[in-house]
Amino acid sequence: MEEKKQVTLGESLNRFGRVSKGSNVFLTILLGIVALLSVIPFILVIIISFTDSETIQKTGYQFIPDKWSLDAYKMIFEDGAVFKSFGTTIFVTVVGTIIGVFLMSTFAYTLSRKKYAYRGFLSKYSIIPMLFSGGIIGNYIVIVNILGLRNSVWSLILPLCMSTFSIMILRTFYQMSVPEALIESAYMDGASEWTIYFKIILPLSLPGLATIALFLTLGYWNDWFSALLYIDSNKIVPLQYLLMKMETNIEFIANNAGKMGMTANNSLPTETIKMAVVVLSTAPILIAYPFFQKYFIGGLTIGAVKE
Known part of the structure; x- marks a missing residue:
């Protein structure tokens, strides 16, 4: 029966x-x-x-x-500033993603270890920024007055390299995908914490790490607000902020040409420049996304169903 x-x-x-x-x-x-x-x-x-x-x-x-x-495109690439901004954005995106993945993965691995003495304290400490924010003024004071990073490329990297949401995703990923017996056997063989992390945890965590790396890449590539707050020098202006300024300036000239005594402003390709800005700002991400896609779904869904 x-x-x-x-x-x-x-x-x-x-x-x-x-x-x-x-x-x-x-x-x-x-x-x-x-x-x-x-x-x-x-x-x-x-x-x-x-x-x-x-x-x-x-x-x-x-x-x-x-x-x-x-x-x-000729007007956008005319003075070469876009190429410099491309270099700045690529550097910020690559370095920021590497630093962010390393910091958040190590922190999440610590939170996933049940035997760690300060696990509860650090869990609560990491959740507080999700509930309460210091605000723009607090961030500005820390970055500019305390750390002294105004007009520094690190002011574009450090504010975005940590995210509580990403840490929670990685912590759940470690708990669900890395067997506890595997870590215990490594301890018995005399492996240190760094050896376990680099030789066992990282190879088993590629889907989760790729998911966090994609979040960081999108965040750094699309960030223009940090440059608005902390950057005055034209040498390290990121791409998104430069394109936004170019679009705003061209639209301002087109709309106020008569008041400024200018002529022949109908030749300004305002509409096409807007579309070119969209293409330049989104095309690199569209090209890079397929390389993350196979890991992205697995990294987000891991731990969603627990047997």
Whole structure:
């Protein structure tokens, strides 16, 4: 009788997990349409960035414009400042991601160890910033007055390198994916904490680390607010802040040309520059994302279901 119940339960679970052929076709078409609707706007943005500004004024946005132009990109890359900003942003993103992953992974590993004496204190200490923030003034005082990092590239790196949310993800990842017996056997073989961390924990934690690295990469690449607060020098301006300033300045000139006594401002490719800014700021992330994707889903879903 019990065997029949188990067989019936197994069949019902298998039937629940299967998708009929008609449903599979419907879901495939539906998800394909959703994916297409998500990609089409960005394709249109790319096309507009290569469209002549006068053509946009006459005919509006088109997938196949009457005239192509590189004026928007020529104006953006004209003085070479964009290349310097690219270098600054790449340096900040790479160095900040490495530092952030190292600090948060070591801290999360400490919180995952049940035998660590200060585990409870550090857990509460890390949760406090999620509930209470020091605010912009407090951050500014610490970065500028206490640490003295104004006009320093480290003012773009240090404020974003730690996140309680990411620490909690990694702590759960360690608890669910790293067997306790594996760590105990390493202790018995005489391995130190650093040996266990570098030779056992890190190789087993690639999905979780890749997830945190992706969060950090997106945060550093899209950050412009830190530069607004802490950077006055044009030598270390990040890409996002520079593009925002260029777009604002060009739009201001286009809107106030008459008051300033300027002429021929209809030739300014304001609309195409906006689209070119979007392309330059998002294209590198779109290129890098597929390399993280296979780890990203596994890193987020680990520990979501506990047997």
